[in-house]
Amino acid sequence: MRLKLMVTLTLLLFIAPLLVGFGGVIAPAFSWLPVLGLQQLSFNGWLQMLAWPGLSHSLLLTLFTGLGSTLLALCWCFIILKQCWHSQYWFKIERLLVPVLAMPHVAFVLGLVLTFSANGWLARILHHLGFSQHLYPSVIHDSYGIGLLLTLAIKETPFLLLMSMAVLQQLNIKQLQQVAASLGYNPQQTWFRLILPLWLPKLRLAIYAVTGYSLAVVDVALIIGPNQPSTFAVLVWQWFNEPNLELLPRAAAGAMLLLLLTAAIIILLRFIEWLLISYCNQWQYRGVTANVKIHNKTGSNHRIAIKLSQALLLFPLLMLPTLAIWSVAQRWRFPDLFPSRYSWRFWQQQLEPLQSLMTNSLILALISSLSAIILAIVCLEYRQKYQRGLSPWLITVPMIAPQISLLFGMQTLIYTLPGQHYWLWLSWSHWLYVFPYVYLALDGAWRSYDVRLDQTARSLA
Amino acid sequence: MALSVSQLTIQDQxxxxxxxxxxxxxxxxxxLTLMGASGSGKSTLLNAIAGHLxxxxxxxxxxxxxxxxxxxxxxxxxRIAILFQDDLLFPHLNIWQNLAFAIPRSVTGKARKERALKVLKQLNLIELQNSYSAQIxxxxxxxxxxxRLLLSQPKAILLDEPFSKLDKNLRYDFRQFVFEQIQLQQIPALMVTHDDADIPVNGSVITLNPKPQQGNLC
Known part of the structure; x- marks a missing residue:
């Protein structure tokens, strides 16, 4: 009974902010915002948004960087898995995944900027080698968003690899390989014809989370993305920060459009998956391709994949020294490879204000993760007992829906509430984003746990 | 067609x-039946022959x-096929597609489906063509x-305790079916089992001792 109460509580804690978030975006998008005295429903926000000159360009950039980075990360992930799963090298990849995933992405992106911008390290090195600065193609703020696309893809690949690990363990790749080999398929063909169609549908939620994130990302896009115009999520964020509150409906309309765009893209991805994996699936059982001499090529493919995984996983970590040097640089003129004067000034100046910020972050992280872990365990125990759990689709809504849309909705409501319990609201909204990850991460462990172990334990009293 | 092994010894590091x-x-x-307790290296021998050591x-x-x-x-x-304990049909393909997966590339287009359906007709299971393995x-x-194994036209077949997970009456029927098919296709077969009832009439048997360092031919 107590278990059921806790699950209901979790469900309420989870659904309430989502409803508030969506409601708080939809209402102002149609100019209904009583706090500001807007009580007449209208399409003004949408019209103002459509009147924005760079709108279609900005939407195209969002589509290109969002979809492109997802597909690129997916390809990289598949290549690495195909070549390295069950090889000696996989253990190294596994060990690298955790530190790479734990690295804050803003740190990674700032490191990228300091290395690759027009006066970054790479440009300095090229300058010394005698290359003209104009020949150097900058991927920072480039107008096509290529830098943003690559950055997002590098950032997402480790996540997809981590999620694939559980999927592949469940699929029992070794056995599939043996069956397929006994039917005449070589390992390469087995990965494409057999494992790919089994793996992809199981990775669906992770792919949608990556897509949703890439379409709606603000911080990374601000630092490294195109800015004339910027991606749509950045544009909406700028609209929200507009001092003229009369224009808030425009921002809300934008947030809602971003939400709809994300939903449309995910439906499109689901359709493509259905088309390739389920409907037009002849390619999966077309038969063994004639066995050409591929042995040498297989070896070099393996080496290329190892290099690719090293590059992708070590690259973010390589940004740390760059950040460290910049943080103590006082004087660093352009072509110099290293600063001419060092100083701890920035650290000393910032340490005090940072201290309180960091304590806040730590407390916040602790509260939200701890409560998320406790409630996720409660929900999983409940499912184990009664075979009824939270729907995975509901759980992933905060992972997939654009943060800017949801959080804006919540913010508008919180401002209308009396009192200043911001701590409560802040930890609650953090919890909303932590809970799905914790729940899904623990989900595999609970699923693979054999109930019979429990029964045996009980029978032994 | 014959499968043979000469002076084969297997060791781990x-x-x-x-x-x-x-x-x-x-x-x-x-x-040929290969008998022995678990841990005696039966599966290891099969793996060596199939190339999965x-x-x-x-x-x-x-x-x-x-x-x-x-x-x-x-x-x-x-060209050595293995029949495992589990059926290992692919869950994402339906029954005829599972069969088509094994048909050689020389059969193309619609002929692949026809070949698969012909097999299902022989088994009197034609109504299952569009079902999925979880439904049958x-x-x-x-x-x-x-x-599915036979459709890949193997030159030898390894049976890795293929009857041990079936219940008794099913077991007898399926065993007869497998032996008939092997006769029909005229291919050599090596079977691993620990059930005496699995040994075909007049079939030869090798027993493996569980102790390391020994393998006797009876």
Missing amino acids: QGLLHIGPFNFNIEAGQI PPSFSYDGQILLQQQCLNTVPPHLR SGGQRARISMM
Whole structure:
């Protein structure tokens, strides 16, 4: 009974902010915002948004960087898995995944900027080698968003690899390989014809989370993305920060459009998956391709994949020294490879204000993760007992829906509430984003746990 | 067609397992039974013949299929099919597509589906063509799994305790079915089991001792 109460509580804690978030975006998008005295429903926000000159360009950039980075990360992930799963090298990849995933992405992106911008390290090195600065193609703020696309893809690949690990363990790749080999398929063909169609549908939620994130990302896009115009999520964020509150409906309309765009893209991805994996699936059982001499090529493919995984996983970590040097640089003129004067000034100046910020972050992280872990365990125990759990689709809504849309909705409501319990609201909204990850991460462990172990334990009293 | 093994010994790097030497010859349509307790290295021998031996194992001696040495041939080119304990039908393909997966590339287009359906007709299971493996019975799955192997036109077949997970009456029927098919296709078969009832009438048997360092030919 107590278990059921806790699950209901979790469900309420989870659904309430989502409803508030969506409601708080939809209402102002149609100019209904009583706090500001807007009580007449209208399409003004949408019209103002459509009147924005760079709108279609900005939407195209969002589509290109969002979809492109997802597909690129997916390809990289598949290549690495195909070549390295069950090889000696996989253990190294596994060990690298955790530190790479734990690295804050803003740190990674700032490191990228300091290395690759027009006066970054790479440009300095090229300058010394005698290359003209104009020949150097900058991927920072480039107008096509290529830098943003690559950055997002590098950032997402480790996540997809981590999620694939559980999927592949469940699929029992070794056995599939043996069956397929006994039917005449070589390992390469087995990965494409057999494992790919089994793996992809199981990775669906992770792919949608990556897509949703890439379409709606603000911080990374601000630092490294195109800015004339910027991606749509950045544009909406700028609209929200507009001092003229009369224009808030425009921002809300934008947030809602971003939400709809994300939903449309995910439906499109689901359709493509259905088309390739389920409907037009002849390619999966077309038969063994004639066995050409591929042995040498297989070896070099393996080496290329190892290099690719090293590059992708070590690259973010390589940004740390760059950040460290910049943080103590006082004087660093352009072509110099290293600063001419060092100083701890920035650290000393910032340490005090940072201290309180960091304590806040730590407390916040602790509260939200701890409560998320406790409630996720409660929900999983409940499912184990009664075979009824939270729907995975509901759980992933905060992972997939654009943060800017949801959080804006919540913010508008919180401002209308009396009192200043911001701590409560802040930890609650953090919890909303932590809970799905914790729940899904623990989900595999609970699923693979054999109930019979429990029964045996009980029978032994 | 014959599968034969001469002076085959298998050992692992830690020296925990050492089996052989094996010397046997299986003629087309014959079934050789390999008996022994678990841990005696039965599956290891099958893995060596199929080419799936883990890197920590090594072997000496020769594996021959139709007088051709298989030692350096990669697993997918050996033309040796394995029937496992589990049916291992692919869950994402329906029954006829599962069968089509194994048909050689020389059969193309619509002929692939026709070939698969012909097999289902022979089994009187044609109504299952569009079902998925989770929707059909264990006995049906076992037969379809065997037919999928045969569709790939193997030159030898390894049976890795294929009857041990079926219940008693199913077990008898499926065993008869497998033996008939092997006779019909005239291919050599090596069967691993620990149930005496599985041994075909007048079939020859090798028993493996659980103790390391020994492998006796009876």
